[in-house]
Amino acid sequence: MNLSKDLIAASSTPLVLGIIAEGETYGYEIVKRVEELSGGVMNWTDGMLYPLLHRLEQQGLLVSRWGAAKDTGRKRKYYSVTQLGQQTLSEQRQQWQVINAALNRIWHDMAQGANDDYLPA
Known part of the structure; x- marks a missing residue:
């Protein structure tokens, strides 16, 4: 799977804050934790991570x-x-939960609509 750059960029701050909130850590461990959390789909590079950490x-x-x-x-x-x-992470968590719930609802509704298409008349 190839994730869009926009989605990776949007999720990078809450991911990094969440990982570091687990406990003090360093760059390589952050990269490995992102890979672990994503099931190997997200493979960050130093060139992506360190500018984010500095910012x-x-x-x-x-x-x-x-x-x-x-x-x-x-x-x-x-x-x-x-x-x-910590405050920013809490705010971002709430925002992502709203987005996640909306996406789950629309995908559920889409699946239901697809199933309705196959019902006998």
Whole structure:
């Protein structure tokens, strides 16, 4: 399946905020979590993720710190959600729930209409 760029762009902020709200994390883990959550359909690149992380940080939704990885000692940038980020995530969650419910209703109605087409007269 090939997801549209518009849909990926629209969903990227709530996805990233939601993932980071699970606990402090870094870029590679975010990319892997997106892939896991999407069943392998969404394969983000560094070029897509890091500009988003920087933008969210500039907006005050995230904070970052440099730290060493426990396993390798490599330097990594870890991200956490701010209080403003939590509020934004909550608002976006409500918005996406409205959109999801509307889509589910229309698809249900479409399926019912398709079934009605095959009913005997």
